[in-house]
Amino acid sequence: MKKTFSNTELTFENVWAEKQEEYRFIEPEPTVEEKRFKRQLNDAFYRHHYYDEDELEMKFDGIYAEEYFLTAFYYGKKTFFGVEFDDIINYFYPWNPLRDDIKRIEYDLVMFSSHIVAIIEVKDVVCVEDIAKIIKDSETFRLLCPSYSNCKIYIGLVTLTFSPELEQECIKHGIAVIKQIEGTIVINDAHLKEY
Numbered sequence: 603m604k605k606t607f608s609n610t611e612l613t614f615e616n617v618w619a620e621k622q623e624e625y626r627f628i629e630p631e632p633t634v635e636e637k638r639f640k641r642q643l644n645d646a647f648y649r650h651h652y653y654d655e656d657e658l659e660m661k662f663d664g665i666y667a668e669e670y671f672l673t674a675f676y677y678g679k680k681t682f683f684g685v686e687f688d689d690i691i692n693y694f695y696p697w698n699p700l701r702d703d704i705k706r707i708e709y710d711l712v713m714f715s716s717h718i719v720a721i722i723e724v725k726d727v728v729c730v731e732d733i734a735k736i737i738k739d740s741e742t743f744r745l746l747c748p749s750y751s752n753c754k755i756y757i758g759l760v761t762l763t764f765s766p767e768l769e770q771e772c773i774k775h776g777i778a779v780i781k782q783i784e785g786t787i788v789i790n791d792a793h794l795k796e797y
Contacts, residue, residue, distance in 0.1 A: 671692075671713075671722065683756050683758070683791045683794055685715055685718050686715060687713040687718075687720065688714055688715050688716065690713045691712050693708060693710065694712040696746040698747070701746065706746070707743075709721055709739070709743070710723055710760075711724065717753055717754065719743065719747075719750050720758060721739075721757050722759070723736050723739075723758070723759050724761075725760070726762065727761065727762065728761045728768060730771045733772065733777070737775060737777075737797065754796045756795075757776075757777045757778065758777065758780050758789070758791070759780060761781075764781055773790075775795065776797075777794075777795075778790065779791075
């Protein structure tokens with residue numbers, strides 16, 4: 603006797619359709635919180651991404667956050683994290699010729715004072731697992747810049763939107779949470795920790 607699926611003719615298309623229906627994964631309805639977070643992420647994505655015609659791909663426009671710090675710094679507000687800084691550099695790419703065993707790292711924004719360095723990472727999307735790499739990169743800073751080896755190092759993180767888990771992980775590790783709220787940048791550094 604010829605086996606049929608759902609009383610239809612046994613063709614490749616019909617069998618394939620039956621198998622797809624059989625193995626279809628039905629996702630549960632997202633919660634109100636998940637919908638709100640996804641909507642925020644989508645809004646932020648379209649607000650901060652642009653199409654790079656030279657490289658033919660979408661890129662994150664983290665320049666807004668970097669520009670905020672640079673503009674605020676050069677137009678008088680030199681105090682961040684409760685510290686008065688002397689200089690600020692974006693796209694800082696240090697190199698120590700005595701330590702060629704260490705991979706060079708590009709730091710998005712670095713603020714310098716005589717005894718404190720603040721490293722601000724500007725990332726498109728950050729997972730909780732990325733926090734360990736951000737901390738490791740900031741610790742590598744001392745090896746790449748030996749003249750700042752005795753300085754305190756503070757870390758700040760800028761990303762499109764902070765998930766509640768990511769924000770809690772930053773607070774747990776003493777990383778400043780820097781986010782955009784309605785066109786202004788808000789810095790939460792009450793939990794800041796020295797590295």
